[in-house]
Amino acid sequence: xxxxxxxxAVASPAVPAQAPNDPTAPAKTDAKDAKPEGDGASKKMxxxxxxxxxxxxxxAKRAQxxxxxxxxxxxxxxxxxxxxxxxxKQSQKKDESRPLPIRRRPSQSNAVPQQQARKESKRDQKQxxxxxxxxxxxxxxxxxxxxxxxxxxAVLALGLQYSSYVIxxxxxxxxxxxxxxxxxxxxxxxxxxxxxxRHLTNHHLSPQIxxxxxxxxxxxxxxNAIRWLKDLIIKIDPSTPEAExxxxxxxxxxxxxxxxxxxxxxxxxxxAATKILPGDVILTYASSSIVEQTILQAHKAGVPFTVIVVDxxxxxxxxxxxxxxxxxxxxxxxxxITGASHAVKGASxxxxxxxxxxxxxxxxxxxxxxxxxxxxxxxxxxxxxxxESVKFTxxxxxxxxxxNEVAPADEILSEAERASLLPxxxxxxxxxxxxxxxxxxxxxxxxxxxxLDVLKWVEGSENLHHLQVLYDVTPAEYINMVITEYGSLPPxxxxxxxxxxxxx
Amino acid sequence: xxxxxxxxxxxxxxxxxxxxxTPADPSVEHLISLLKxxxxxxxxxxxxxxxALMLRVVGEFKGRDAAKLVERIRQxxxxxxxxxxxEVVVGNIVRRVLGLVRExxxxxxxxxxxxxxxxxxxxxxxxxxxxxxxxxSSISTFSPLRHAAAEPMDASMTSDMSDSSExxxxxxxxxxHTSYAPxxxxxxxxxxxxxxxxxxxxxxxxxxxxxxxxxxxxxxLNLERLADLSRSTNIDLKSEVMDGIRELQDxxxxxxxxxxxxxxxxxxxxxxxxxxxxxxxxxxFLLSAAKKRKFTVVHAETYPHDNTATHGILLTGRKRETRLxxxxxxxxxxxxxxxxxxxxxxSHVFAIMSRVNKVILxxxxxxxxxxxxxxxxxxxxxxxxxxxxTPVVVLSGVYKLSPVYPFDIDELIEYGDAGRVVPYExxxxxxxxxxxxxxxxxxxxxxxxxxxxxLGGHAPSYLYRIVADHxxxxxxxL
Numbered sequence: 010x011x012x013x014x015x016x017x018a019v020a021s022p023a024v025p026a027q028a029p030n031d032p033t034a035p036a037k038t039d040a041k042d043a044k045p046e047g048d049g050a051s052k053k054m055x056x057x058x059x060x061x062x063x064x065x066x067x068x069a070k071r072a073q074x075x076x077x078x079x080x081x082x083x084x085x086x087x088x089x090x091x092x093x094x095x096x097x098k099q100s101q102k103k104d105e106s107r108p109l110p111i112r113r114r115p116s117q118s119n120a121v122p123q124q125q126a127r128k129e130s131k132r133d134q135k136q137x138x139x140x141x142x143x144x145x146x147x148x149x150x151x152x153x154x155x156x157x158x159x160x161x162x163a164v165l166a167l168g169l170q171y172s173s174y175v176i177x178x179x180x181x182x183x184x185x186x187x188x189x190x191x192x193x194x195x196x197x198x199x200x201x202x203x204x205x206x207r208h209l210t211n212h213h214l215s216p217q218i219x220x221x222x223x224x225x226x227x228x229x230x231x232x233n234a235i236r237w238l239k240d241l242i243i244k245i246d247p248s249t250p251e252a253e254x255x256x257x258x259x260x261x262x263x264x265x266x267x268x269x270x271x272x273x274x275x276x277x278x279x280x281a282a283t284k285i286l287p288g289d290v291i292l293t294y295a296s297s298s299i300v301e302q303t304i305l306q307a308h309k310a311g312v313p314f315t316v317i318v319v320d321x322x323x324x325x326x327x328x329x330x331x332x333x334x335x336x337x338x339x340x341x342x343x344x345x346i347t348g349a350s351h352a353v354k355g356a357s358x359x360x361x362x363x364x365x366x367x368x369x370x371x372x373x374x375x376x377x378x379x380x381x382x383x384x385x386x387x388x389x390x391x392x393x394x395x396x397e398s399v400k401f402t403x404x405x406x407x408x409x410x411x412x413n414e415v416a417p418a419d420e421i422l423s424e425a426e427r428a429s430l431l432p433x434x435x436x437x438x439x440x441x442x443x444x445x446x447x448x449x450x451x452x453x454x455x456x457x458x459x460x461l462d463v464l465k466w467v468e469g470s471e472n473l474h475h476l477q478v479l480y481d482v483t484p485a486e487y488i489n490m491v492i493t494e495y496g497s498l499p500p501x502x503x504x505x506x507x508x509x510x511x512x513x
Numbered sequence: 514x515x516x517x518x519x520x521x522x523x524x525x526x527x528x529x530x531x532x533x534x535t536p537a538d539p540s541v542e543h544l545i546s547l548l549k550x551x552x553x554x555x556x557x558x559x560x561x562x563x564x565a566l567m568l569r570v571v572g573e574f575k576g577r578d579a580a581k582l583v584e585r586i587r588q589x590x591x592x593x594x595x596x597x598x599x600e601v602v603v604g605n606i607v608r609r610v611l612g613l614v615r616e617x618x619x620x621x622x623x624x625x626x627x628x629x630x631x632x633x634x635x636x637x638x639x640x641x642x643x644x645x646x647x648x649x650s651s652i653s654t655f656s657p658l659r660h661a662a663a664e665p666m667d668a669s670m671t672s673d674m675s676d677s678s679e680x681x682x683x684x685x686x687x688x689x690h691t692s693y694a695p696x697x698x699x700x701x702x703x704x705x706x707x708x709x710x711x712x713x714x715x716x717x718x719x720x721x722x723x724x725x726x727x728x729x730x731x732x733x734l735n736l737e738r739l740a741d742l743s744r745s746t747n748i749d750l751k752s753e754v755m756d757g758i759r760e761l762q763d764x765x766x767x768x769x770x771x772x773x774x775x776x777x778x779x780x781x782x783x784x785x786x787x788x789x790x791x792x793x794x795x796x797x798f799l800l801s802a803a804k805k806r807k808f809t810v811v812h813a814e815t816y817p818h819d820n821t822a823t824h825g826i827l828l829t830g831r832k833r834e835t836r837l838x839x840x841x842x843x844x845x846x847x848x849x850x851x852x853x854x855x856x857x858x859x860s861h862v863f864a865i866m867s868r869v870n871k872v873i874l875x876x877x878x879x880x881x882x883x884x885x886x887x888x889x890x891x892x893x894x895x896x897x898x899x900x901x902x903t904p905v906v907v908l909s910g911v912y913k914l915s916p917v918y919p920f921d922i923d924e925l926i927e928y929g930d931a932g933r934v935v936p937y938e939x940x941x942x943x944x945x946x947x948x949x950x951x952x953x954x955x956x957x958x959x960x961x962x963x964x965x966x967x968l969g970g971h972a973p974s975y976l977y978r979i980v981a982d983h984x985x986x987x988x989x990x991l
Contacts (some may be wrong), residue, residue, distance in 0.1 A: 015695045318946075332945075336945070343935065346893075347816065347895055380860065380862060382897060383863060384892075408864075409863070410864065410868060421814070426824070430828070433825050469575075470846075470849075472848035473856070474853065499671060
């Protein structure tokens with residue numbers, strides 16, 4: 010689970026799919042046996058797990074979750090471990106921090122849960138500043154505590170993988186979701202007195218989707234896939250026998266993945282790889298599975314070229330991409346976004362992945378993409394976006410502020426950065442509220458302050474905010490070409506292709 | 514901190530301390546090694562150290578020969594700049610000190626023959642400079658404003674072949690300057706300064722070489738003038754120059770306050786201001802505006818090379834490395850004055866820019882063409898601001914203003930430790946991938962809307978004039 014299952018549409022689905030394949034796991038593994046595993050899981054989630062949950066609400070939901078307990082346990086593995094968390098909450102305080110896997114949220118560490126929860130509510134008010142206030146309305150869920158009892162275990166596991174960025178990337182998330190839904194449909198039984206077409210969409214699928222949305226806002230592609238799936242279910246003839254209908258649905262989902270993702274990606278990379286000429290220097294930002302495939306295909310075809318990967322914190326997705334490409338023997342240069350203006354100088358083409366293409370031709374992608382394409386344009390480099398048509402949306406956007414996804418702000422400071430800030434403590438202004446707090450604590454506990462205290466300084470100081478979003482919108486002027494499975498188009502053709510792909 | 518065994522970590526403070534007791538020559542070596550090891554870095558510490566050293570060098574200078582003093586300063590300056598060419602400020606300070614010496618001489622010698630001509634006739638000379646002679650692109654530290662292109666000394670020094678024709682044309686003006694005065698007195702004044710630089714050139718004592726073929730004719734004339742000069746010199750050259758250097762030190766100290774003084778003219782209420790890096794100048798500027806107005810600051814953290822300092826300055830209101838002003842009363846962080854500060858990763862600049870209505874940048878060096886060298890990320894911020902038609906304001910002390918003309922931009926860019934980008938523990942990655950970590954960006958002049966220096970606000974196109982005010986043309990090539 011901790012493996013870097015990043016933007017790879019093909020590889021990642023395996024992860025959630027595993028969960029339903031394992032129903033034979035004993036319903037009740039002893040607590041003792043599960044403990045080591047459970048420890049790991051609780052450690053991983055502890056920082057995030059209690060976020061955004063008001064204390065009272067949590068209590069109620071927890072009781073509910075307990076009731077669903079047996080069903081949850083069936084899946085073995087992760088869900089079971091979560092049950093353990095409550096017992097282990099006390100011992101967490103003493104846990105040492107462990108090295109973080111690559112795609113983990115960097116801020117996750119061992120917080121004292123109660124304190125975090127309290128801080129959380131205070132900070133929420135604080136954050137409603139600047140202009141992203143509207144994005145903070147929905148609290149983010151980082152655990153399955155409080156999940157509705159209807160949520161399928163495969164979906165529960167998937168949700169956690171979303172919220173911890175284990176499965177990341179628009180396509181990967183969509184495929185993983187569809188595979189999880191396949192498991193949901195397979196284990197679904199229409200209650201008496203309702204029809205599959207009516208009950209499955211509204212009453213059974215909706216809670217799953219709500220849960221996923223709580224873990225991380227749905228991606229555009231996920232939205233498209235959900236719309237397609239609901240449409241499909243509603244159109245099922247009520248007279249069809251349930252087993253047959255379910256089998257049809259599962260087949261349709263497989264077909265969808267094959268047509269809209271696997272085949273589309275093949276078409277796109279075939280086409281895009283021809284754009285890589287000998288001697289080219291391909292610049293890409295962060296990590297996109299389709300860009301990676303394209304580059305690898307061109308490399309396998311024997312074209313000599315080099316790659317520049319520009320990356321940014323906090324996810325450092327580009328690092329994974331750079332590593333994979335370098336392992337394949339491609340000459341890779343790696344910059345962070347601050348060096349982007351230098352990186353662009355040496356490049357000859359820019360390949361970008363997409364989270365979504367907006368109907369007004371704008372590209373909605375990982376935050377920083379707009380900067381890179383702006384700089385590329387100022388150097389007159391061709392900017393080529395690779396995007397499956399399933400990521401096209403009828404939505405429009407003018408800027409990156411109205412629609413976006415906020416990431417937890419404490420992720421800005423990674424463990425190492427917090428540690429490097431620690432020596433500043435004596436310089437904190439004496440009026441600083443957290444300074445006083447720290448003094449109290451140092452009286453009771455040790456005088457040693459951990460990296461977590463740095464976060465407390467930030468939270469404690471009233472006017473200092475950390476702000477982080479995940480996406481930005483690249484103006485259509487910066488994009489020269491969009492390559493989809495329908496061919497290569499200018500960004501202005503996005504709405505046309507979108508209509509084409511949804512009407513068929 | 515660790516004051517027991519090692520008195521101080523080598524740096525600005527330790528240098529200034531040792532300077533009090535050490536004679537000039539070892540101090541020069543000391544500073545050179547500090548610069549080379551990057552133990553003194555960034556503009557302000559470099560400027561302070563150089564000024565202090567210059568004070569020492571001039572203080573220890575024996576004799577009254579102005580030419581020798583100039584040569585001594587130049588020699589020190591050449592070594593310092595060679596030690597760390599990218600800290601342009603070092604060269605700037607040396608040039609300023611040279612300018613001081615020349616000014617003192619100027620006041621004392623120019624006074625009898627053509628009183629007041631200096632101030633009065635300077636400006637026409639600069640107008641001449643509008644018509645620039647063809648620049649030889651091979652010399653990257655060439656002056657953009659060769660307003661004294663006519664002067665033989667300078668021409669021979671820079672060994673520009675295109676000037677040799679002028680050389681042959683010029684000598685008459687030296688012998689009969691009274692007759693030449695109506696057209697322009699300024700070349701005359703300038704050529705007077707050239708006196709002191711010329712002899713060394715023909716001596717071939719300068720490693721920068723530039724022994725010109727026409728050196729001889731000019732040289733004989735110069736010697737004549739020099740003899741003239743030494744007869745009339747009754748001035749306390751040294752003390753006047755030292756006073757000047759002390760003034761320069763005051764300027765360094767006060768420039769932040771002076772810049773901050775105009776803050777209210779540039780920041781109105783409820784603005785959203787974007788800035789980056791931990792810059793004392795910018796923080797003081799914003800703090801001074803915060804006394805009267807409410808606004809919002811969005812701060813890009815400048816990962817990976819300056820993020821610690823950035824977070825530090827926002828949390829505590831001071832940079833960690835500025836141990837120097839330990840005694841100075843610490844100023845409060847911006848947040849303590851009720852200004853909301855939002856820290857964003859650098860990748861968010863474009864996303865946020867549509868709501869930002871002013872960008873304030875700190876700088877490392879300002880170049881004579883109006884461009885600047887600033888912490889990496891500055892270029893994309895300025896570019897994004899341009900795309901959104903957001904005004905970009907650059908704050909810089911005059912001491913950062915350099916006469917260097919950026920012919921080769923890459924020369925000015927320093928690359929930092931790649932381990933800050935990808936830790937060396939990740940050996941496999943570091944092995945296979947070229948990790949690059951540029952520390953500075955060059956921001957072209959057309960992306961900047963306004964410069965605010967301690968002299969006030971200027972358009973980027975006007976900076977050449979401030980350069981002309983502060984540096985003598987003959988000093989531009991050290």
